Amino acid sequence: SQTIHQWPATLVQPVGSPLSLECTVEGTSNPNLYWYRQAAGRGLQLLFYSVGIGQISSEVPQNLSASRPQDRQFILSSKKLLLSDSGFYLCAWSVLDREQYFGPGTRLTVT
Amino acid sequence: GESVGLHLPTLSVQEGDNSIINCAYSNSASDYFIWYKQESGKGPQFIIDIRSNMDKRQGQRVTVLLNKTVKHLSLQIAATQPGDSAVYFCAENSGGSNYKLTFGKGTLLTVNP
Numbered sequence: 354s355q356t357i358h359q360w361p362a363t364l365v366q367p368v369g370s371p372l373s374l375e376c377t378v379e380g381t382s383n384p385n386l387y388w389y390r391q392a393a394g395r396g397l398q399l400l401f402y403s404v405g406i407g408q409i410s411s412e413v414p415q416n417l418s419a420s421r422p423q424d425r426q427f428i429l430s431s432k433k434l435l436l437s438d439s440g441f442y443l444c445a446w447s448v449l450d451r452e453q454y455f456g457p458g459t460r461l462t463v464t
Numbered sequence: 465g466e467s468v469g470l471h472l473p474t475l476s477v478q479e480g481d482n483s484i485i486n487c488a489y490s491n492s493a494s495d496y497f498i499w500y501k502q503e504s505g506k507g508p509q510f511i512i513d514i515r516s517n518m519d520k521r522q523g524q525r526v527t528v529l530l531n532k533t534v535k536h537l538s539l540q541i542a543a544t545q546p547g548d549s550a551v552y553f554c555a556e557n558s559g560g561s562n563y564k565l566t567f568g569k570g571t572l573l574t575v576n577p
Contacts, residue, residue, distance in 0.1 A: 385563045394472055396553065396569040397508070404563065412564075443507050452498050453555075453565060455507030 355380035359444050359456040366463055372417075372431040374459050376444030379425065384446040386427040387453060388419055391441040403427060439463045472551065474572045483541040485571045487554030492535060494556035498565065499528060499539045502551045511539070511552075541573075549575045 356379045366372060378384055385404050389397040399412045401419035409419050416435060420428045427444055439462050445453040477483050489497065495516040500508035514521045514528045514537075521528050527540040537554050551572050555565040 387564075397567040399564060402564060445507075447563060449563065452510045452513050454510060455500075458505075458507045460505075 355446070355454065357444060357446055357454060357456040359442075359459050361459060362457065363460045364462070366434050366461065368436055368463055369433045372429070372434050372438070372461070374429040374442055374444075374461075376427040376429075376456055377425055378427075378446045381425070381446065381448065383424060384448060385453075386421060387445040387447070388427065388429050389443040389445065391443060391458075393440075397443065401429070434463045436463050472570050472572045474574065476574045476576060477544050479544060479546060479575055479577050481544055483539075483544045483548070483573060483575075485539045485541075485552045485573065487537040487539075487568050487571075489535050489537055489554065489556045489568070490566070491556060491558045492532075494558045494566075496557040497528070497530060497537050498555045498557075499526075499537075500553045500555065500567075501548075502553065502570070504550075508553060544573075544575050546575045546577055549573055 358377050360375055387402045388400040390400055391397050401409055401411055403409050403421045406421055406424055417429060417431050442459045442461055444456040447453040498513045499511040501511050502508040512523045512526050512528050514530050516532060519530050525542045529538045541548055551570045553570045554568045557565050
């Protein structure tokens, strides 16, 4: 069966520090991968998606970036965090245009 | 269950009652719809999906209804249980080679014992 992992589960970082969040998927090949951010009490905002290794589409202008170095690995990064980057970050995978399956999320607090 | 402003719409029901959560979608070209359940501090969990060539689909204790004329989607939960308490999101896919989902703002369901 397929499994999606995210780490770390929680993170507290000072403003201006770098960020690296990792997502890995097991049990499937060539999945579409997605990064979302969710503010408290709000919906999901799509940040990036990828349909293959090295293929990244950005949905919103921001100081975040994403990379997909391997088929089942998706990384969200920032060189300098802003207070507004705080939120709940979710990784998801799907096959073609079917339902997306979400990871457990990373709670990021920028102080 | 319509989204209004910055606050999640809420629905409070008694245990054992049926719940109906509504969603208005935006894109008339959307051909695939999904309902997700999100418990506090966790990632969204897939509940049920429906394609635009259907108007009703049933799962275990859940039914999704699709009205394409008015671009409306609903999730019905039968015999609601305390474990059903969560935020429920609808999502739509506009099809083609675009594999993205657009999510609604969510509805908070509270089940009172």
